Amino acid sequence: MCRITKRLLFFAFCSLLWLAAGTSSQAEEMYQISESELTRLEANSNQLAKNNETKQQLLIEQQTQLTEANQQLETVKKELTASKSLNEATQRSLEKANQSLTELEKEAARKVQVKARQRNLWIIIAGGALYACISK
Template sequence: MWKIKNRSCVLLLLLALCFLPALCGSSVQAEAMYQISEGELNQLQSNLTELKADNENKQDLLTEQQKQLQIVNEQLEKSRALNEETQTSLAEANRSLTELEKEAQHKIQVKTRQRNLWISIAAICAVAAIAK
């Protein structure tokens, strides 16, 4: 008896749960209906066609600009590489020029010493010749 009463309570509870959404109200609403004239429909279709064509044109333009941007980026990378090579070459040329200047300065100093030595030798010879 207790089992039968228990089962009927459970069945009654399940049945109540099934009807609960109907009692609370449904959250689903019907879509609003609008009526438009044929002229308005044609105008909307014409607008849609025009917008589609405009969209395609803009997509084509975007694709072209992306290609141009890619080309410009590649040229920029080439220019950067060339600039780096030029900077390296310029640094090497500056090092070579500095080294050449040092060598030229050293040669000038050697020539000056040799000239002064020969002047001294000539003066000593002149003094010796005069003293005789």
């Protein structure tokens, strides 16, 4: 019997060790809080949830506004490019018009000189003819 008792004791000891190993794992510490503290924690949690939802909504609105602003920016860039092209075309046209006016001015000055020469020539011819008539 001694032998059975030893085996039984050994089996009981191993069982206790096995149970002790299973229950000796890290257990969480328990805290006790009052009902008012629990209520306050729940209120804080609810407020944080509302704040989070509000901020999420605001973020969505801001993302929408950012998308719209980017679209407007692209539109303005296209308009600016078109405006630059139109401005360059207008500048070229003004340069051509200025060149034409300069050429016309030169032509008009040349015509004035020709007319002045013709006038002076006719004055000389008329003066010569008058002199010839007077001298006879």
